[in-house]
Amino acid sequence: MRTFDYVRATSVTEAADALATRPGARCLGGGTNLVDLMKLGVERPATLVDVSRLPLDTIEELPDGSLRVGATVRNSDLAAHPAVRYRWPALSQALLAGASGQLRNAATTGGNLLQRTRCPYFQDVTKPCNKREPGSGCGARDGVHRDHAVLGHSAHCIATHPSDMAVALSALDARVELYGAQGARSVAAAEFHRLPGDRPEQDTVIGPGEIVTGVLLPAATAGVPSAYRKARDRASYAFALASVAAVVRVGDGVVTRAGIAFGAVAHRPWRARRAEEALIGAAPTEAAFEHAVDLELSAAQPLRDNAYKVPLARALAVDVLTRLTAAART
Amino acid sequence: MGSHEDRDGDTAPRRYSDTTLRVNGKPHTLSVDHRRVLLDVLREDLDLWGAKKGCDHGQCGACTVLVDGRRLNSCLLLAVALDGCEVTTVEGLAGDGEELHPLQRAFLDRDAFQCGYCTPGQICSALGAITEAAAGHPSRVTDPAAPSGEPVRLDKGEIRERLSGNLCRCGAYPRIVEAVEDVIP
Numbered sequence: 001m002r003t004f005d006y007v008r009a010t011s012v013t014e015a016a017d018a019l020a021t022r023p024g025a026r027c028l029g030g031g032t033n034l035v036d037l038m039k040l041g042v043e044r045p046a047t048l049v050d051v052s053r054l055p056l057d058t059i060e061e062l063p064d065g066s067l068r069v070g071a072t073v074r075n076s077d078l079a080a081h082p083a084v085r086y087r088w089p090a091l092s093q094a095l096l097a098g099a100s101g102q103l104r105n106a107a108t109t110g111g112n113l114l115q116r117t118r119c120p121y122f123q124d125v126t127k128p129c130n131k132r133e134p135g136s137g138c139g140a141r142d143g144v145h146r147d148h149a150v151l152g153h154s155a156h157c158i159a160t161h162p163s164d165m166a167v168a169l170s171a172l173d174a175r176v177e178l179y180g181a182q183g184a185r186s187v188a189a190a191e192f193h194r195l196p197g198d199r200p201e202q203d204t205v206i207g208p209g210e211i212v213t214g215v216l217l218p219a220a221t222a223g224v225p226s227a228y229r230k231a232r233d234r235a236s237y238a239f240a241l242a243s244v245a246a247v248v249r250v251g252d253g254v255v256t257r258a259g260i261a262f263g264a265v266a267h268r269p270w271r272a273r274r275a276e277e278a279l280i281g282a283a284p285t286e287a288a289f290e291h292a293v294d295l296e297l298s299a300a301q302p303l304r305d306n307a308y309k310v311p312l313a314r315a316l317a318v319d320v321l322t323r324l325t326a327a328a329r330t
Numbered sequence: 331m332g333s334h335e336d337r338d339g340d341t342a343p344r345r346y347s348d349t350t351l352r353v354n355g356k357p358h359t360l361s362v363d364h365r366r367v368l369l370d371v372l373r374e375d376l377d378l379w380g381a382k383k384g385c386d387h388g389q390c391g392a393c394t395v396l397v398d399g400r401r402l403n404s405c406l407l408l409a410v411a412l413d414g415c416e417v418t419t420v421e422g423l424a425g426d427g428e429e430l431h432p433l434q435r436a437f438l439d440r441d442a443f444q445c446g447y448c449t450p451g452q453i454c455s456a457l458g459a460i461t462e463a464a465a466g467h468p469s470r471v472t473d474p475a476a477p478s479g480e481p482v483r484l485d486k487g488e489i490r491e492r493l494s495g496n497l498c499r500c501g502a503y504p505r506i507v508e509a510v511e512d513v514i515p
Contacts, residue, residue: 005343006364006410028411035367035406036387046343050411080467082478089474096470100495101459103388105400236470236494
């Protein structure tokens with residue numbers, strides 16, 4: 001591992017300043033991904049700016065019914081928070097479906113969003129990877145790509161984003177709060193991660209020197225039935241092969257609100273806008289869900305060895321939507 | 331936190347920092363290379379060989395220790411970032427005398443290991459998991475409607491899910507689950 005300087009930030013402005021002014025600086029949160037990537041030689045920071053002790057470790061219920069989650073709140077604490085468990089259950093379920101107890105105790109909200117792909121070519125510095133080393137090629141496209149993207153991939157990159165949490169945040173219309181030299185701003189969680197295009201090295205829309213300060217869960221999805229379901233190779237402690245987060249409200253016998261996002265199928269949580277549009281105003285029947293999900297997944301472009309993800313994602317989504325609306329059909 | 335290289339001026343990158351850790355109740359102030367993870371400091375600097383290096387990538391759980399009471403993978407924790415923290419390893423679980431911790435006793439009684447390499451991590455992880463359940467933290471298999479803040483009862487399914495971050499290549503899982511069941515309050 002390359003040597004590095006270490007700075008413990010005591011305020012958000014100090015952290016953003018250190019990140020902006022020190023070349024090759026990276027933020028250290030729980031370190032569950034960054035330290036691993038440093039051991040692998042994928043990340044070689046000159047400075048670590050430790051943001052894990054910033055005063056961003058609280059979960060705050062706001063008067064308008066929304067919930068502000070600080071960037072350093074640990075995944076296990078977020079999953080256990082009563083407001084998250086009962087008002088945005090898809091988020092609690094997604095967090096608990098990810099990693100292990102030890103890793104959830106360390107991982108932060110901000111770090112979960114900013115974790116890198118687990119593509120084996122990205123993690124192996126002896127292999128070509130446009131995300132790790134732009135212009136070096138993509139080893140996965142004609143290599144081992146069973147776990148890779150079926151939607152929105154490019155000639156340059158077929159990696160998926162590994163987070164479960166981010167999939168739930170996307171479906172729940174959460175916002176990601178950022179701070180940098182230009183001040184504070186927020187972006188929709190569904191727009192925070194990018195598609196790879198010809199710049200796969202850029203995972204998100206975060207600007208140079210910006211840090212994630214928190215996540216806002218909106219009142220609009222509070223208390224609306226939501227759930228997360230994940231398919232994987234073993235029952236626990238594995239990344240998703242495909243997953244879905246959904247939030248659905250039914251009124252007067254028709255769907256009045258729908259948020260659907262797929263995980264492990266694209267470079268970012270895949271917000272299923274086409275499916276959502278097809279469902280608004282429709283009766284919440286299994287046939288309607290199948291039709292809507294098929295519309296969305298018709299855009300899929302599977303690779304040689306990952307076509308199984310399309311029917312898997314379809315089955316997960318139809319199941320979750322059907323279960324979430326069961327009460328409305330009786 | 332001090333620095334050994336301050337005398338080189340503010341512009342020179344620092345590679346070491348003085349870091350204070352309380353380990354099993356004893357304070358240690360060490361000059362740590364920023365690259366060192368807690369697991370290596372425990373094993374190589376403090377001669378505490380209980381926490382094991384399995385994968386060194388946070389995937390096997392053999393290095394699990396308690397930091398400020400929470401179970402964490404010590405192979406992924408930069409020691410410098412833990413300045414001021416309280417660390418408990420498997421060596422710190424027994425009482426002052428020869429008395430083993432009840433969970434250590436249960437692992438012996440249930441023969442919950444073969445080679446024993448994963449055992450310190452299993453025990454520290456199980457202790458963390460029991461604390462989490464007592465505080466009402468849900469797992470993936472907890473009934474979503476269970477009341478918040480109420481202790482979660484750990485049946486076999488809960489124990490298996492909560493300990494999924496600890497691998498045992500000997501496959502002693504059934505007896506590990508039984509040993510944990512033995513000490514659940």
